[in-house]
Amino acid sequence: MRALAASFVVLLGVVAAAAYFSLFIVHVNEQAIVLEFGKPVRIISEPGLFWKIPVVQTVDYFDKRILDIDTAPQEVTASDQKRIVVDTFARYRITDPLLFYQTIRDERNVRSRLGPITESALRRVLGAATFQDVVRDKREALMKQIANQVNEEGKEFGLQVVDVRIKRADLPEQNSKNIYDRMRAERQREAAEFRAEGSAGANRIRANADREVTILKAEAMRDGERTRGDGDAQRNAIFAEAFNHDPDFFAFYRTMQAYETGIKSGDTRMLLTPDGEFFKYFNNPGTNSTPPQTGVQPKQ
Template sequence: MRSFLAFIFVLLLTGAAALYASAFIVHQNEQALVLRFGEPVGVITKPGLNWKVPVVDTVDIFEKRVLDLDASPQEVTALDQKRLVVDSFVRYRITNPLEFYKTLRFEGAVPSRLGPIVESAVRGILGGVNFSDIVRDKREELMQRIAKQVNAQAAPLGIEVVDVRIKRADLPEQNATRVFERMRAEREREAAEFRSQGTAEANRIRATADREVTVLKADATRKGEELRGTGDAERNRIFAEAYGRDTDFFGFYRSMQAYEQAIKAGDSKLILSPDSPFFKYFNDPSGLAPKP
């Protein structure tokens, strides 16, 4: 009886061990490749509990998440023969575990295969454009072209390239100072040209304004002279008309104006003979000359 119970216990224990060895779990961020005697027999991409043949089957687990790979910095010569050091990185995911296993076997082999593909694409595409396009004008477009080319070459590896980015694009150390000095000289030349254009435009505007002021002043002077002449003519006409109507009063009025102008300052000195006609209204209100 005891032997039978021991046999049952061993049998249950063996079954539990076999059951444990047959089960494996694929998590949400994983995918699995089942190998039988080292040969692929199944791909599992959905999470959950799965089964395998104990001892005979093995399971390789691969990441389903997006992974990063830093490419080695490399020197690139642009189309305009300017050199720069480019440091880039690539983001990728394993989309075909079977092809990935056949070509790379394990994730640690990715840098040695994908790295040269990225470096070649970066060197080829950036070498076909000018320096300014790389660092400023067309950088986003160039990154898309590089990612497309890398993705096409990485597809046979079971890899999908999500993105390729340039972390740093600097001038080689020996060229940086010379290029910076040339760029500074170009900017200073452009600034001097802009200042020269501004000065020329300011002088033109100032000359135009001065010319317009001169014309306006001349017109104002001419109009003033015309108005003054018209006023003088009208005044003379009125004086002549008044003189013709009452010569005695007109003479008296003109003499009063002369007296006012002569003594209005308060300290005027007049050296005249007492019987001068200028004082005729002082001697006689009627304006008659004194008798000798």
């Protein structure tokens, strides 16, 4: 009995070991290739429990999920000759595990095969676009175009490239500095233009004000001269009327005015003869010493 029990235990162990080495599980997010002496003999794309021949057959597993790879940042020259440093990543899935195994064999080798393809497509597509297209206007369309080109070449490895995205697109450091300097110079130029326009406007305002002041002064002087002219005309008219009415009184009045004007200053020196016309009222006090009476009163 003991020998029978021992044999049963050994047989059970052999069966368990055989089952352990013969059964394998493919999970829902996996696909597998059964290899017999390194040669693919079966492809499994559905999840479940499967059999294999121990020792003779082995199983390689491949992820069914969408995976991604990062490419190294590279410098691209756009169609407008502006240089751009672009950092991208690609997303892919394994659609043909047999072809993938035959060409790439391992997921760790995907970057070395798909990376150069992505970088080449990136240079082709972005090299035909402008800097403005890349950073803003047509970025989404350009990414789809790159993804389509990479996907066409990725089919040769059993891959489907579902997306290519730009993580970062910047100008080279030196270009950024040059652009900053150019922008600063442009702002300074605009500020200088604004200041020049303001100064020109101020000069125009001052010139207009000076012109208006000159005009107002000229008009005031003209009006003043006109008023003085009118006053002189009225005065002369009065003098003429007085002269016509009483010439002796007018002569006496004008002589008195001349005395007042000529003698009132102590520094005035006059060379006159005693019998001159100017002093006739002093030399002949009895003659015309009293001015004739008249009803006309001259105005000063």
